[in-house]
Amino acid sequence: MAAQKLYAGAKLRELRGRIGLTQKGFSEKLGVSLPYLNQMENNNRPVSTTVVLALAQEFGFDVTELQSGDEARLVGDMREALADPVFSGPTPPLADLRLAASNAPALARAFLDLHSAYRQTHERLASLDEALGREDSRLQPSPWEEVRDFFHYCDNYIDAVDRAAERFTLKAAENDDGNIEAAARKALAESGVRVVLKDDPSPSSDAIRYYDPASRTLTLSTKAAPTTQRFQLLLQVALIKQAKLLDATLDFAKFQSPQARSIAMVGLANYFAGAALMPYGAFLAAAQFTRHDLERLADQFGASLEQVAHRLSTLQRPGSKGIPFFFVRVDPAGTITKRHSATTLQFARFGGACPLWNVHGAFETPGRWLRQLAETPDGVRYFCLARDVSKPGGSWGTPTRRYAIGLGCEVKHAGALVYADHMMTDQAEAFEPIGISCRICERRACPHRSVPPLERQLRVDPNERGMLPYQVD
Missing domain, CATH: 1.10.10 (Arc Repressor Mutant, subunit A)
Structure with missing residues (x-):
């Protein structure tokens, strides 16, 4: 099979702008002619092997970023x-x-x-x-969508925050015998923050964490699982001890509204907490050693299965990347509440996930891992893993929050996952067809199609009724 040609004009232009070189100076560094560089930057020619090597040697550029997705x-x-x-x-x-x-x-x-x-x-x-009666009627994206897209196009990897979290954990290993929870409590105490446990932390809601700036008191819910309490401690460390770093990152993002900036601040604090609980180098090594056994990783790092799955999807540090995973969390209605993909698999920006995907079946089999070999309409094949992660309320009468998580990668990486053992990854008939959303899915005979694909012509025959009331040309 011929190697796929690599077109990366936008990445080349971005790198040239970052290092402040003209096209002439950049072409000389890469050892190519000016017209050839111009053609590559405009995607009229693929990036040659010579240029790939020069990017790595001359500029220390991680060439895997040329295919960032x-x-x-x-x-x-x-x-x-x-x-x-x-x-x-x-x-x-x-x-x-x-x-x-x-x-x-x-x-x-x-x-x-x-x-x-x-x-x-x-x-x-x-x-x-x-909306028409508001003082500010300018069109703005939803703050949630703005923040979601920020992480989406950063590959869900924020280098400065990730490395700061790793340094915090390494310091804990030196001074607190590796006890990350003790290190978090010590860091908060140094800032004059007192940590207490109560059944109901907040006077106005059923919060699992409540921080009172006036008294500098952090209250955690006794109903929360130990992994959740530990995570919330680290999140508060990020908000207090890493405020300057988080603010600088938010300044760089240039969000359009204060609400988006506030949401992103919480998102970055969550990112720091996950990265401190599962520091990059140690976690990547453990993931490779255990063949990505989520339960072993959760036990080793004192994290929940959802936290581990999410962390696996962030291992995209230049020069030390893990397997490109996609990660998603859905509720019982099929609505995607968290999503990230370091693979070519993309999720619907609006609405729910494909009903043929195994993540929906996880609600029917609580406590069990579901495995699936799936193929998207573009012909790319994936290994998919799904499990429910229901969260009890902690007391009688408190609703249980039910979610399911999905984690997966392209099937070429399946051999590095313990869950893929004995799966028929080399047999085409073992792969189930899945899509993104019905409106853009090109499959013609899907029994679960909810609406017609907008890019296809429809035929309706009153004398014939198949799985669908129409046929897709």
């Missing part, structure tokens, strides 16, 4: 946006979307921002939420 994410997001009925004309060909994503990624993101702003405004008007 941004193009696939943008194409998937644009296809879903274009499936909106507001676009009544012909859908642009997939080749055009790929050209836009590779040659003009900033323009592609601007289009997605515009569609998101339209969608948000349309929903506000439809629900009569008095």
